[in-house]
Amino acid sequence: MLRRVSATGLRDEVTDLLRRLIRVDTTNPPGNETAAAELLREYLEASGVRCELLARVPERANLVARLPGGSGPSLLFLSHTDVVLADSAEWTAPPFAGELRDGMVWGRGALDMKGQVAASAVALASLAREGFRPAGDLVFAATADEEVGEGYGLEWLCETHPHAVRCDFAINEGGGERIVLADGRAIYGVTTAEKLSAPFRLRVRGRSGHASMPGIADNALVKAARLIERLAAFRPEPRLGPEVEGFLRVVLGEAPPAAEAVERTRGLSVAAAATVEALLGPTVAPTKVAASSKRNVIPALCEVEVDCRLQPGQRPEQVEPALRVALGDEVEYELEWIEARGGTRSPLDTPLWRAVEAFVAETEPGASAAPLVCAGFTDSHWLREAFGTVAYGFFPASGELAPELAASLIHSADERIPVADLELGVRWLRHAARAVLG
Numbered sequence: 001m002l003r004r005v006s007a008t009g010l011r012d013e014v015t016d017l018l019r020r021l022i023r024v025d026t027t028n029p030p031g032n033e034t035a036a037a038e039l040l041r042e043y044l045e046a047s048g049v050r051c052e053l054l055a056r057v058p059e060r061a062n063l064v065a066r067l068p069g070g071s072g073p074s075l076l077f078l079s080h081t082d083v084v085l086a087d088s089a090e091w092t093a094p095p096f097a098g099e100l101r102d103g104m105v106w107g108r109g110a111l112d113m114k115g116q117v118a119a120s121a122v123a124l125a126s127l128a129r130e131g132f133r134p135a136g137d138l139v140f141a142a143t144a145d146e147e148v149g150e151g152y153g154l155e156w157l158c159e160t161h162p163h164a165v166r167c168d169f170a171i172n173e174g175g176g177e178r179i180v181l182a183d184g185r186a187i188y189g190v191t192t193a194e195k196l197s198a199p200f201r202l203r204v205r206g207r208s209g210h211a212s213m214p215g216i217a218d219n220a221l222v223k224a225a226r227l228i229e230r231l232a233a234f235r236p237e238p239r240l241g242p243e244v245e246g247f248l249r250v251v252l253g254e255a256p257p258a259a260e261a262v263e264r265t266r267g268l269s270v271a272a273a274a275t276v277e278a279l280l281g282p283t284v285a286p287t288k289v290a291a292s293s294k295r296n297v298i299p300a301l302c303e304v305e306v307d308c309r310l311q312p313g314q315r316p317e318q319v320e321p322a323l324r325v326a327l328g329d330e331v332e333y334e335l336e337w338i339e340a341r342g343g344t345r346s347p348l349d350t351p352l353w354r355a356v357e358a359f360v361a362e363t364e365p366g367a368s369a370a371p372l373v374c375a376g377f378t379d380s381h382w383l384r385e386a387f388g389t390v391a392y393g394f395f396p397a398s399g400e401l402a403p404e405l406a407a408s409l410i411h412s413a414d415e416r417i418p419v420a421d422l423e424l425g426v427r428w429l430r431h432a433a434r435a436v437l438g
Ligand SMILES: [Zn+2]
Pocket: 080, 112, 113, 146, 173
């Protein structure tokens, strides 16, 4: 039997592994990620890769596998095995069957993110079979509980088993979409930072009364409505930041003033303009309201919860003055920040960035990699905070699935990934290991 690596071999291997992973239902809650960790252990150990299962509770294990290297820098392939709920009534394929249809693997987690789990495992296993000897450790972590984040996954590993996940460089989810510009150039997004999630609560007080005689009361809900409208109209002063500046340099050939960034980008890509728009400053979105629990009682108190995301490096206290100006002084309110999570960034001038650039140039001549801030949230911030890791989100998409369609399938029905993307992902991860640890 030939032991050389054939591209077709790895494509079949990653497709098969993903289909098997999808069949393990790891809907979180409750997660049950141990079943996925055990499947991965069996797969990796067959290629001689050493694995450990680390678990806060037995049914929610994290898998950490390692190809030990010398004293050079270490690289972690980071992924999570839990998935969000799937309602099979909405799907045209069963969500936990891992069907292969028209060159795509269908099922919950195909994009978020069992596809990358499978590709990371296959990249590691194939390198191990070839006898690859990394300069520093090559590590693979398939963690639990990313989607809910109740402390069974990477956060817990960083705290209680730092030796297992400490690394200099990490490749995670959250980037790799292929954006085609109006002039025909292709751009691959790489998330090198994420926004700070800083939700806050507004509390508006009034005076309760019977709803049959509104004139005698002071309705806190009606007063809060005015604040909600003001929040919806909030347009903070735009600011580029290093990532968006880098992105614009690739897309436009220069970084224009922040106020022109969206319009200029729209000329080349509507999707890229929407991405840029969300990154130019804090975003606020009122999402929850609590007032009276009885229809016939006018509320004396109304609480509004607001999803708020700040630019990396920005702090709530820096944004609060502008927010208060926008809210005005017509209605009295209390503002309380609920928490502040994330907001970390990694530098752009690193060996991992150069590995991304070289891979993109080799894969698609004329295409470029461009840095982005993740408007949402991934596990990368735990690594950046605990170890100062350079963590990027990059899992390149072939473009077979349009980026807007792929984005709409995440956490939604009919989630699927082209086999071509799995194959490209394996190639990227193998390339990264050789470039950073070779
Ligand atoms: Zn995910």
